Amino acid sequence: MTDLIRKTCEVCRIGAPLATQAEIDEFMPQLQGWELVEIDGIKRLQKTFKFNNFANALSFTNKIGALCEQEGHHPAILTEWGRVTVTWWSHKIKGLHVNDFVMAAKTDALL
Template sequence: MSSLTGQSCEACRADAPKIAEQEKISLLREIPDWQTVELDGEEQLQKVFKFRNFAEAQAFTNKVGELAEAEGHHPAILLEWGKVTVRWWTHKIGGLHKNDFIMAARTDAAYAN
């Protein structure tokens, strides 16, 4: 499991810097199945998780929601039959912050359990 899972999100301000390119490359190695996407001009982390049915996908969605609420950092979650798409980014800065990588790693951990 990634070392990111043991880290906590830090409070993020609107003037916080987006993650530097070199650090982003390094952190992506810890969450290798995630991809970066750009939506509405904002870079985001995205991953699709597969399930056997809707009920399993919904249970996972609820787990991710609980993780998000506990940290006060909320993703976009698309729940469909047999899959869940999760996107993390920091709304306040309009892009990626280390918090997003921490939460992506925690999302992977929730899926593994």
């Protein structure tokens, strides 16, 4: 995971390449607990983080928000009592980009 954390997001434009299967195979083992999911035909990375209460879940959500603003890449975040579900994908290319793996690793590092 250390390699992913050290990377920064590159600007993702329409037409940027999707992550290759080789990249997915390389990066997934570095991400503990993240799942590949497909929603509306779009591959995404998703993980649910558990907390003891809503305040801790909200605090984590706010940390993710600050990271997103710094990196210029934003996920879907569902904050509930005791848990936060984070879903990464690149909207412009309708799928996974290397940025999504970088941000998943950085999300884990916030804990």
